[in-house]
Amino acid sequence: xxxxxxxxxxxxxxxxxxxxxxxxxxxxxxxxxxxxxxxxxxxxxxxxxxxxxxxxxxxxxxxxxxxxxxxxxxxxxxxxxxxxxxxxxxxxxxxxxxxxxxxxxxxxxxxxxxxxxxxxxxxxxx
Numbered sequence: 001x002x003x004x005x006x007x008x009x010x011x012x013x014x015x016x017x018x019x020x021x022x023x024x025x026x027x028x029x030x031x032x033x034x035x036x037x038x039x040x041x042x043x044x045x046x047x048x049x050x051x052x053x054x055x056x057x058x059x060x061x062x063x064x065x066x067x068x069x070x071x072x073x074x075x076x077x078x079x080x081x082x083x084x085x086x087x088x089x090x091x092x093x094x095x096x097x098x099x100x101x102x103x104x105x106x107x108x109x110x111x112x113x114x115x116x117x118x119x120x121x122x123x124x125x126x
Contacts, residue, residue: 006063007047012072013071024072041055
């Protein structure tokens with residue numbers, strides 16, 4: 001079995017006046033393909049747990065795109081658009097089948113999360 005893996009992790013603080021920009025995400029984690037597996041294997045985080053268990057079960061992982069940023073304000077529109085493009089391109093390059101494991105945790109305000117689901121996660125499932 002093959003499973004695509006990647007994701008976006010961010011704790012949005014809607015009370016913060018510091019926007020979550022591309023620079024913020026890139027300064028913490030902005031990984032593609034094999035780097036995702038290398039950086040997260042045996043690490044106690046979302047991806048690490050999924051990677052370790054998948055490898056125990058003999059599941060072939062197709063790493064796509066993964067990013068993380070320290071908690072801050074809402075994600076800027078251009079940052080969102082870039083993350084979406086990176087994730088969709090990662091899925092394309094991986095020739096990702098279904099299922100795909102894409103944790104998108106603590107991502108944004110309810111309004112922003114609705115936009116993310118409609119414009120990014122739906123195309124991932126298509």
